[in-house]
Amino acid sequence: MRLKFKFGDFFVLTAIIAVAILVTLNFHKVDSSAKIAVIIQNNEVLERINLDQLTEVVYVKYEGKYPGIIEVKNGSIRFNSADCPDKVCVRTGWISKPGQIAVCLPAGVIIKIEGENPDFDLIVK
Numbered sequence: 470m471r472l473k474f475k476f477g478d479f480f481v482l483t484a485i486i487a488v489a490i491l492v493t494l495n496f497h498k499v500d501s502s503a504k505i506a507v508i509i510q511n512n513e514v515l516e517r518i519n520l521d522q523l524t525e526v527v528y529v530k531y532e533g534k535y536p537g538i539i540e541v542k543n544g545s546i547r548f549n550s551a552d553c554p555d556k557v558c559v560r561t562g563w564i565s566k567p568g569q570i571a572v573c574l575p576a577g578v579i580i581k582i583e584g585e586n587p588d589f590d591l592i593v594k
């Protein structure tokens with residue numbers, strides 16, 4: 470028994486490919502002049518660190534039910550240690566590019582890297 474494609478099948482396949490291309494383009498970020506690591510716990514910003522201007526290793530401690538330590542060095546950031554049960558956040562490793570995110574769900578901590586590009590100006594009227 471051989472299946473035949475119908476017009477609707479091609480429409481659905483084209484839509485899936487278009488969505489995949491749009492998602493891929495959305496994740497492709499333009500290199501920015503500054504990388505800012507933002508550490509958030511329970512919707513509250515704990516730290517904003519410019520990764521490009523660091524000259525030494527920095528440790529950021531966070532408290533709560535599952536406390537832990539975040540390490541920042543050489544333009545990268547990671548969960549160094551965490552008291553959460555599964556330790557997925559620690560196994561995520563280093564992140565260093567704008568758009569990357571590391572999360573510790575049990576502790577409610579998010580590390581995200583934002584890019585700043587002063588050459589880009591958005592004017593809203």
